[in-house]
Amino acid sequence: MIYIVSLPTVDNQNCKTLDIIAVKNNGRINKINFNTILNCEKGIYGIKNYCKKYNSLQICLSNNVVDLSNDTCINNLLKSRLPNCMEVDNQHIPTIEEMGPGIILLNKYNGEISISNESTFLNGNFIILYTNVTIAINGKKFYNEERTAGKPLPAILQPSSAPLNIEEFLSLEMLKQLHFNNTKEVSLLEAPNRVKYGTSITLIVFLIVIALIFGKNLLIKQKEEEPNKLSQPAIEGLNQIFNTPKDSNEDV
Known part of the structure; x- marks a missing residue:
């Protein structure tokens, strides 16, 4: 059994993705066939079909991109040269376009806008970047809220010195507190003694x-x-006298 493995040829380049937006000029715009182009190290390419994205990596097949190195329109525009582009009518291009969160494109706008209830007059082409404010343009309001969370600073470690020759300084408030505590302890000791x-x-x-x-x-x-105790001997003596027998020779 024979396996045939086809390995694709990969050309790794650092590129910047640029979105192309037509700007009105005297009722016309430059006709550009690509909405997104790649400005790479080795050239400029227009994206015809969708390129897959993996996080910050974008992979485009060779048949999905067009080399624009010899294009006299886009190439000259990127290099700030006089472009050679075909022009078309601009009626289908909106004057006010929200490009993304906090991004508004004013394409040949002439009028007032209100930013946080403060009016400003504009005339021309503008890109407005805004955050946490309300913008009113031609009766339509735009608001973009952005919340940021600050990261805690790392702890600052201060090594302690060796415990030698330590000297304590007591403030007046600390001395008063110590005196009050000592007086309270003495009072508590005296109370049990009393x-x-x-x-x-x-x-x-x-x-x-x-x-x-x-x-x-x-x-x-x-x-x-x-x-x-005193009367008992007297009674006994009287009893002895009365109970003694009389002598026969005694005269009666």
């Missing part, structure tokens, strides 16, 4: 009162018991 001192005094007074009450009751009890 509570402990007051509790101790209360406990001592309570114990003294209990002791006085107990002592008073003890003295009262002792006084009540003393008369009974």
